[in-house]
Structure formats: C-alpha cells, structure tokens
Amino acid sequence: MADGILRSPLHDRHVALGATLVPFAGWEMPVRYSGDIAEHTAVRTAAGLFDLSHMGEIAIRGADAAAFLDAALVGRMSAVALAGAKYTMICTPEGGVIDDLIVYRRDHDHFVIVANASNKDVVVAELEARVAGFDATVEDVSAEIALIAVQGPRAEDIVGRMCVRGDDDIRAMRYYSATNILLSGDIHAFAARTGYTGEDGFELFVGADEAGAVWDLALAAGAEDGIVPCGLSARDTLRLEAGMPLYGQELTRDTTPFDAGLGRVVAFGTASKPRGPFVGHDALLKAKVEGPARVLVGLVGDGRRAARAGYPVLDPEGAAVGVVTSGAPSPTLGRPIAMAYVPPALAEPGTVVGIDVRGRREEMTVAALPFYSRAS
CATH class of the missing domain: 2.40.30.110 (Aminomethyltransferase beta-barrel domains)
Incomplete structure (x- = not known):
C-alpha cells in the first residue's frame, strides 16, 4: 500500500509492461498497456489477460451457509450445484441494489462471493448484519486471493496449456461452472468459466503469492495465440458492447433489478418450489407487479x-x-x-x-x- 492506495500483487509486472496506472476504487490499477482499441480487439479475436485482484472475495461457511445466502441475497443460492456459479444481487429492504455479485459454491457448506472492489467493505458489513441467527460465518478473504482472467475465443486453448494434467477438465466446463485445476509449477487454482467481456473465458482464483507466476504462465501459454495484457479501459468497452451493467452507473441503490431489466435474477419462489423471505422481498415484488x-x-x-x-x-x-x-x-x-x-x-x-x-x-x-x- 502506498499513500493509502492498494496495489495488486501484480503491480511490478504492470510497471514492467509499461501500463498506465490509475486510481480505481482505492487501488492503483492498469487502465491500458498497448492501447484501448488494440486490447479490445485482441479479446474479440484472440485473447486478453486481465488482473482482477482488486475485486473482493468473501467466504461464507457453515451448516446454514446456503440458507443464510437465500435470506440475504435476491437469488436462491441453495439451488446452485456444487462447482456452480450464479449471478445475483444484494439489495436494500427498499429493493435498491447494493451490489451485483457472482456466488460460487465450493462445497455444501462453503460459498465464495465476488463483489465489486468499490463495494466490498459495504457488502461484508451487510452480510455480517444479516447473518445473525444462522450457523454461518462471513470472512473477507480478499487479501489472500489474486484473480486473473483469460478472456477471448482462444482462452480455452490457453488455459488448457497452463494445466499440468492437460485440458480435459477445462474443455468439459460449462459456462458458469468452476473446478479445481493444477497449473504448471504445482500451482493450485480454482477456475471459473465466467467473465465480463461477452467472450468465452476463465477467471483463475490463486494465492496472492502465486499471482506473478500465473500471470507469466498465461502470457507464455498464450504467446502463439496473440494474448495481450488488457486494462480497465478495454474491459469497460467490452462489457458495454455485451450489455453488462456496471455498479455505480447502471446499478445503484436508487435502481431495482427490474429497472435494469434484470428481474430474472430475483427468485420469489413458486407453489412447487416455495422460498422463504429475503431482504427486499416485499419491495421487489411490488416493483415486479407495478413495472418500472x-x-x-x-x-x-x-x-x-x-x-x-x-x-x-x-x-x-x-x-x-x-x-x-x-x-x-x-x-x-x-x-x-x-x-x-x-x-x-x-x-x-x-x-x-x-x-x-x-x-x-x-x-x-x-x-x-x-x-x-x-x-x-
């Protein structure tokens, strides 16, 4: 940390690559390397490499972990399969969006939530306030984890080459699924087939102390496919083309999921699959009935x-x-x-x-x- 600004475990590599670094959500992050259009085009045609270590990771553990998340979030997390992922939101009692999240199910009693960097502390505090009465714990594990993404039509081949045991596990993965993989150098990673670019791709959760080795491995494995490091600017135009919302712009506490055309993420339950109350239920049901x-x-x-x-x-x-x-x-x-x-x-x-x-x-x-x- 320098002058109160957080730095990614990949900071030195960004500097060595000549990245333009800017303050972003309390972090110093690369906004571009070779150029916005070149990086954007690489992701659409080949592959891009992103440092997402500024994102927040929150571990939820305990016998009631699934039931707790069902009550705290707008989606039904108990329905997520093992090694599955789900896009969801945490809302205020009035139905406003506090943050949009991806939740990964690591085990029956273990989930990992990825929150936006600017909202991580707020999300942790909200979850801690909502966990009372449940046999579950909320733990901010962001400092222990680095998140590196390989995105683009060549991503499957590149990540497959990074694996010690070959690429069978990678190629078998469906969109919004995850698995444990072993990378060259005896590095254990949790790999998710998710992303924020509109392309196929993978997000690799690794130990913060192994981030540099994984970054170097991805660049080497993707050299023949034209992989390039990409910054925040390319990530923004990629997600905009893909119609993906950004918190603080499309999503705020003054918007509901229904305003943003994302009412599908709110699970009210049915007669055959009833669901208990969750924070924001009544306000969101009203928003659904009345329309935005x-x-x-x-x-x-x-x-x-x-x-x-x-x-x-x-x-x-x-x-x-x-x-x-x-x-x-x-x-x-x-x-x-x-x-x-x-x-x-x-x-x-x-x-x-x-x-x-x-x-x-x-x-x-x-x-x-x-x-x-x-x-x-």
Whole structure:
C-alpha cells in the first residue's frame, strides 16, 4: 500500500509492461498497456489477460451457509450445484441494489462471493448484519486471493496449456461452472468459466503469492495465440458492447433489478418450489407487479460523437426525460453506443431519441441489448 492506495500483487509486472496506472476504487490499477482499441480487439479475436485482484472475495461457511445466502441475497443460492456459479444481487429492504455479485459454491457448506472492489467493505458489513441467527460465518478473504482472467475465443486453448494434467477438465466446463485445476509449477487454482467481456473465458482464483507466476504462465501459454495484457479501459468497452451493467452507473441503490431489466435474477419462489423471505422481498415484488417507471435500454448512433455517462436523454420536443449511464465508441461495431434509462414509452427498439452532447443534440436509436454477442 502506498499513500493509502492498494496495489495488486501484480503491480511490478504492470510497471514492467509499461501500463498506465490509475486510481480505481482505492487501488492503483492498469487502465491500458498497448492501447484501448488494440486490447479490445485482441479479446474479440484472440485473447486478453486481465488482473482482477482488486475485486473482493468473501467466504461464507457453515451448516446454514446456503440458507443464510437465500435470506440475504435476491437469488436462491441453495439451488446452485456444487462447482456452480450464479449471478445475483444484494439489495436494500427498499429493493435498491447494493451490489451485483457472482456466488460460487465450493462445497455444501462453503460459498465464495465476488463483489465489486468499490463495494466490498459495504457488502461484508451487510452480510455480517444479516447473518445473525444462522450457523454461518462471513470472512473477507480478499487479501489472500489474486484473480486473473483469460478472456477471448482462444482462452480455452490457453488455459488448457497452463494445466499440468492437460485440458480435459477445462474443455468439459460449462459456462458458469468452476473446478479445481493444477497449473504448471504445482500451482493450485480454482477456475471459473465466467467473465465480463461477452467472450468465452476463465477467471483463475490463486494465492496472492502465486499471482506473478500465473500471470507469466498465461502470457507464455498464450504467446502463439496473440494474448495481450488488457486494462480497465478495454474491459469497460467490452462489457458495454455485451450489455453488462456496471455498479455505480447502471446499478445503484436508487435502481431495482427490474429497472435494469434484470428481474430474472430475483427468485420469489413458486407453489412447487416455495422460498422463504429475503431482504427486499416485499419491495421487489411490488416493483415486479407495478413495472418500472424507467427502463434501461441500448442506444446506437450514426455520428462520431459518443454519448457519455450523465448526458441527458431528450424527447422529440427537447425535454430531458432520461440519462445516459454508460457510453463510448464501439471498436467492434464502429459506431457510438450507450446504455441509458428512459421512460417505458421510449424503450421500444427503433425509437429515435436525442442526446445532449455538450449542448448539441445528437440522435441515437434505441436498440436491444446486448449490442454484441459472440453467438451472433
């Protein structure tokens, strides 16, 4: 830690690679190496290597671990299979999103939650406040773990080469599943087929003291496939093209999962599979029944000027009726794209809206999310 800023266990490698380092959620992290577009394109066409060690990891253990998470989160974690993963959220009693999370089931009584770096301490505190009455413990294990991601169409081959026992385990993994693997150098890793880029890929959980060796191994294993280190800037345009929300922009305490078009992550239960109460249940049920007052949509422009977060969305008369949450030129599509909250009446794909880009109206067209899918 320098001047109160946290540093990844891979900091020295980022410096050696000439990365541009910036403050991010209390950490000093690489925003780019070779260049935003080059890194973005590498992930879409070959593979990119990401340091995600700033993310928070929280271990939940105990006989009531599954029941506790069912009560604390909006998803049904007890239904997650061993070595499975699930995208979910932790919400306020009023239904606002505190953070979006991925939960991994390591064992019947052991889960690991990955939280956003900026929200890790808040999520830990919320879970600790909600665990009373359950035979379960909440432990922040972030300092012990480094998280390294290999993302892109060549990711399977690259991670397979990193394994001592060959790539059979890797190739057999389904999306949103995980397994224990042994990497060259006798390094044990928990590998998850998850990511935040819209591409196939793997996220490798390893001991913080082994992060450098795993980073070097990935670069060596992916050299013939064109793997490149990637920073936060490429990660942001990749997730935007894939229509993936970012906490603090698409998701906040003032938005519900239903506002963001993610009501599917909220499990209310059915007559055949009833579910007990969870924090935010009543408010979220009300939000589902009433429908959102604003809707998250995609926007695509034909001009050169990009809509950025915070820019007003204008109706045909020029009145501000919404706000852009994320926006950038799309390297893959070659056009400006954005996500924005608008009234339901303007949410139909094909609807033309205006964006106030520094005092000048730029027209964009509502489009279905995601903008890009590797299956398309």
